[in-house]
Amino acid sequence: MFIEAFGTDAFVLITAFLLFSGIIAAKFSSRWGLPALILFMIVGMIIGSDGLGIIYFDDAGVAQLFGVFALVLILFEGGLHTKWATVRSVAVPSLSLATIGVVLTSTLIGAAAFLLLDLSLMEGLLLGAIVGSTDAAAVFSVLKERNIKAKMGATLEAESGTNDPMAVFLTLSFIELISNEGSSIWMLIPTFFLQMGLGLVLGVLFGWTASFSINRIRLGSSALYPILSIAFALLTYGITAFVGGSGFLAVYIAALVIGNRELTYRYSIFQFNEGFAWMAQILMFIILGLLVFPDQLFSSEVMYDGIILSLLLIFVARPAAVFLSLIRLNYTFKEKLFISWAGLRGAVPIVLATFPVVDGLNNSQTLFNIVFFIVLTSALIQGSTISWMADRLNLVGPKKDTPHHSIELISMGKVAVEMIQYQTSQESAVVGSRLRDLSFPNHANINAIIRDNQVITPYGETEIKAGDFLYILVESKYKDQVTKELERTVTPIKTGSES
Structure with missing residues (x-):
């Protein structure tokens, strides 16, 4: 028509x-x-x-x-x-x-x-x-x-x-x-x-x-x-x-x-x-x-x-x-x-x-x-x-922050390597840790940290803070291990029952 x-x-x-x-x-x-x-x-x-x-x-x-x-x-x-x-x-x-x-x-x-x-x-x-x-x-x-x-x-x-x-x-x-x-x-x-x-x-x-x-x-x-x-x-x-x-x-x-x-x-x-x-x-x-x-x-x-x-x-x-x-x-x-x-x-x-x-x-x-x-x-x-x-109703979660930056990657499919982007929060167990203390496998590296729209060059003594965007290069077979480490949260102290 x-x-x-x-x-x-x-x-x-x-x-x-x-x-x-x-x-x-x-x-x-x-x-x-x-x-x-x-x-x-x-x-x-x-x-x-x-x-x-x-x-x-x-x-x-x-x-x-x-x-x-x-x-x-x-x-x-x-x-x-x-x-x-x-x-x-x-x-x-x-x-x-x-x-x-x-x-x-x-x-x-x-x-x-x-x-x-x-x-x-x-x-x-x-x-x-x-x-x-x-x-x-x-x-x-x-x-x-x-x-x-x-x-x-x-x-x-x-x-x-x-x-x-x-x-x-x-x-x-x-x-x-x-x-x-x-x-x-x-x-x-x-x-x-x-x-x-x-x-x-x-x-x-x-x-x-x-x-x-x-x-x-x-x-x-x-x-x-x-x-x-x-x-x-x-x-x-x-x-x-x-x-x-x-x-x-x-x-x-x-x-x-x-x-x-x-x-x-x-x-x-x-x-x-x-x-x-x-x-x-x-x-x-x-x-x-x-x-x-x-x-x-x-x-x-x-x-x-x-x-x-x-x-x-x-x-x-x-x-x-x-x-x-x-x-x-x-x-x-x-x-x-x-x-x-x-x-x-x-x-x-x-x-x-x-x-x-x-x-x-x-x-x-x-x-x-x-x-x-x-x-x-x-x-x-x-x-x-x-x-x-x-x-x-007090059902608001952590503020979603979409980064105003991006990392364009060349194709890495044939070598089974991926770039993970992860944003930390106050509840993330990795917050406050230095990079050298993280339980990452040897084949995973944090290549960049974006904090307050500024690029932080990571090294062993760099401390992770809440709200950081972490860019991690990792072999695909180790991705789950890295993800579990990132998604660990601090166990909250219960002060009372939820309404």
Whole structure:
């Protein structure tokens, strides 16, 4: 449609314009404390047919295709950066939120939609299923620069990375029940276990295969290794979905496996995937913004229904699901309250809302507009106040400091050597130690220390201080030993029980 309407050259120009607009929006979102996805979607609505009229776009099928493609890249990038040790510590609560929590949220919102809107029970439950899961793209981007306590951040990221499969399953199941009167909800239960089981098994299999292949295959250029990782991400989703498994779950699990194994060209692969995921996120949200028509979205009926359901989701359904899902799982009242507040909705609900439109269900456009309004409300209210809420609940962790410097490395894949970047904190056991006293193997050397944006040339008597960025050159086989030494923390002295 784009090429037919504008021509190839104009299509390239428009794509460049969208990317520039997205980058500017991301810059302002950081300054204003708003989730970037809001500004991305606003850009799409402004340049769409009801705005400046630059692009007319109403193809839900194309938006769905691009949305799924982008979500695969975003989940893959998020999984690569997730530490297994962190996930393992919150695996049970995260899975409980990703399954029981999604079902409870979907049921409560579905019942409310049935009672409040002019929808059948199945259509109401379909709407509940669509908005039932938190969104990986929104959560990853919002938490990335926020100084939330590690336990909270890990729980939310693990939940958002694993709850999409449940929302997809519920959405497709209700579409099937609405479209096919002969379908039974009991027939869908075996399908659920099949999808999740295949997603888990194939995710681990493809993750191991990808890691093995990247480390063993000798390609002509180091630039091909990041592309190889993307190819494995798409292959994981495609094959898993083709055989009836959960492609999203498989991609996240595969990325988790890859990111926690020794990897040749690790830095290049991670940087490439982060940039590619950002590009996909920008274009995805802008395209989803193009798909909605503001005159329909901001009609009195949609706004009224959307506000009521948004408030019920934020203040009733999500908290109820969180508190019930985390019973006896060692979370304080304040922590549960924060997890409830940080349940952002984003691209996944909007992409899922295109499925009823593509299938031509009755009231599908109404469902899409209400879901879009709920996402905007959630992102605006919750996304912009996460740091404030964490501060109020005393759940703020150490300040995240992103260095304004970088070390560009030549390719060292063939000699199995890596450069580790590590920032110390007040809790790091290595703080106060001299370099000569560290229990590093002989094949690991601290090559540079950056302190207060100044380069410190390290030698044996150099003392490590909190906030230092350490750059350590180490043979890959000794990386775990060095990492364990760096991540040792000072045992805190308990002065009282936690509230």
